[in-house]
Amino acid sequence: MAGQPDVDEFSGTETTGHEWDGIKELNNPLPRWWLYTFYICILWSIGYWIVMPAWPLINSHTKGLIGHSDRASVARSIEEAKAAQGALASRIAETELDQVSADPELLSFALAGGRSAFAVNCSQCHGLGAAGSRGYPNLNDDDWIWGGTVADIHQTILYGIRSEHDESRQNDMPAFLNDEILTREQVDDVVEYVLSLTARAEDDAAAARGAEIYAEQCVACHQEGGVGDRELGAPNLADQIWLYGGERPDLVETVSASRRGVMPPWIDRLDSATLKKLAVYVHSLGGGE
């Protein structure tokens, strides 16, 4: 590069001296104002380092003169969003549960808020789509153990099922085999009878023996014909929906050892507006009564 600048023969323009496979880079003239613009940008960047957070330090970073922080501005935005929802949230808190759906504005607010609260608090067990899984009820269907009105659902969410809360929904099915109430043969007979309720029995004699045991041991809760009792939280045994599976081995296990699923109470963890939103949301999923 020293000495005379290299000039490209064809264009008559100076080159930078850089050459790749015979192709030279031309040093086309840039006007002075543009050069100054470039210097101004450099000066600007120095000012930017001083004013804005810029340099990483060992445990922290330079904070900048105006103290800008993305984290703080996100927190501020969240606060603003909460404040913006304040009016609707307090209206929901004041509105009777069964009246929320009557107000379209409140309903859409409740559904949106309920969906996000469900995703955060409930989806771990019930699934994001509330389809549940073995032992965790599907909330989309029309089969409700403890009732499917919005008030029933709200009650369940508030206090849980078999939880430590005093108001919790409580029941306790005996472990008929483990507690030596029934023998293994009797358990099989009862299961045969329960299968007969959904027309799946294979041994009519066993089912008949099971019916007698059912009338003694089970009918108080599960009712005649196995239709269940929501007051007691006794599931319907005559429908197509089984919380713990409806095949013979599943039923044998249920009768022998009982099932004692627990849902925690939410009244102490969520505010009353959120609890109402959750109830309205779950009620809207398709099975609400």
Added chain:
Amino acid sequence: MEHSPGIADTALSNPVVETVDVQPVNKQERRELYKKREKIFPKRVSGTFRSLKWGIMAVTLAIYYLAPWIRWDRGPNAPDQAILIDFPARRFYFFFIEIWPQEVYYLTGLLILAALGLFLVTSLAGRVWCGYTCPQTVWTDLFILVERMVEGDRNARMRLDKAHWTVEKFARRVVKHGIWIVIAVATGGAWVFYFADAPTLLPQLFTLQAPAVSYIFIGALTLTTYLLGGLAREQVCTYMCPWPRIQGALLDEESLVVSYRTDRGEPRGAHKKGQSWEGRGDCIDCNQCVAVCPMGIDIRDGLQLECITCALCIDACNSVMDKVGRPRGLITYDTYTNSQRRERGEPARIKLLRPRTIVYGSVIVVVGLIMLATLIQRPTLEANVLRDRNPLFVTLSDGSIRNGYTVKILNKRHETRSYGLTLEGLNDPKIAVVGQQDVGDQARFTVKPDSLGSFRVFVTVPTDAVADSSMPVTFVVTDEDDGTMAANDTSFRGPDR
């Protein structure tokens, strides 16, 4: 004509034509790195192309400033501004066209048409866009006009520029920059009318009631108009705009570009009245073409990157040729092949139909027809059905299978419409709509004018009618008044059988 006999600077050559002492400041030999910008003082010129440019300036500025004020009746539930970009409502209105955000592909089509139009024009006649219609050119022309009215023509402006600061110089500069800023503010002011109802916004702007964003945009456009049109001028075209580089690739040897006819002009030289024209060229080296050039180049050096083909040098040279009694067209729109043909003694001809122009032209026609056809057939009703994917399906206590769908109905009419929903392809489906009581086998929805209605629909099928884990189903949405239909295919999912 101000270059009349008597005021010529150096009347050595010809008593009629002034020879201007001017250097093309952007001539290639004069380029150097980081050179200080040399001011250009374009001289006034009149002629065919100057008149054409005044006309185009008037038309383009009139369109820009007046278009937002055109009214267009769309009925009671829509704005009556012919051209409106309504960001809050997410609508774009252009006369009879109304575009929703998801139809932005119309804009893509428009941009394709604009690009192809530019390609076609450039391959036919060079940088026509740059020379006549580019906003940078139009506004710079307007700013130079103001400058000339306040400070005088080239010589007066040069004298004023060199003069020491006096009250007169100061006054003229203040008036010039003042008018420039007024034009710049008006430019920004007109811009914001495209985004709001113009008659409402105008009084708001003056009473400081308008939204802050209006003032921000007016301020930004005032700044850019003043900087680019008033101060930067040719620097924008030469150093900032990518378009000259691209256009170089669009020209071919048959493109009409502003050219100096070397075969006629050379050898150039001063010419005295009454001298013979034998054995010399028609160019009398008066430099008028250089003096009028707003880009600071000498067209006689050939086609250059700086040249925006504004054709003012053609006007300047033609009036000189008239005075010295030689034919016009020493500088003219010409093609590269014509200059070669003349060298070979063949007649010049213009070839407009070339593979390049035919391809550009036919693609424009095809894209234009597609755009037109889709715009004419643009539906006033659209339906989209989103099937729930979590859960895929729900088994009910009697064993029947239920699927959930979100039905979105786009009512593009400016009135409330009612729609019926029917299903095709399922055996004995039962429809339920969230928020509606028993709907039977046909659900009805009401959608507000010019908006989207979203509905949750549950479809239940008895267990023995679910033949497969996935069954095709068609949602048919029908406008109850005029029978317009929108069908949407989706599927109904069930357990594996």
